[in-house]
Amino acid sequence: LSYSNKRRIVLGIEDARTAETRQRRIDKAIGMLREGKI
Secondary structure, X not given: OOHHHHHHHHHHHHOOOOHHXXXXXXXXXXXXXXXXXX
């Protein structure tokens, strides 16, 4: 992954206000990585 893609994913996860949102974003990012979409 490029630096900008890594940063975008991490910032989205860090900006989550609740633990549920954070976990949902982590799960989504992992799924997209596995499918090769990012």
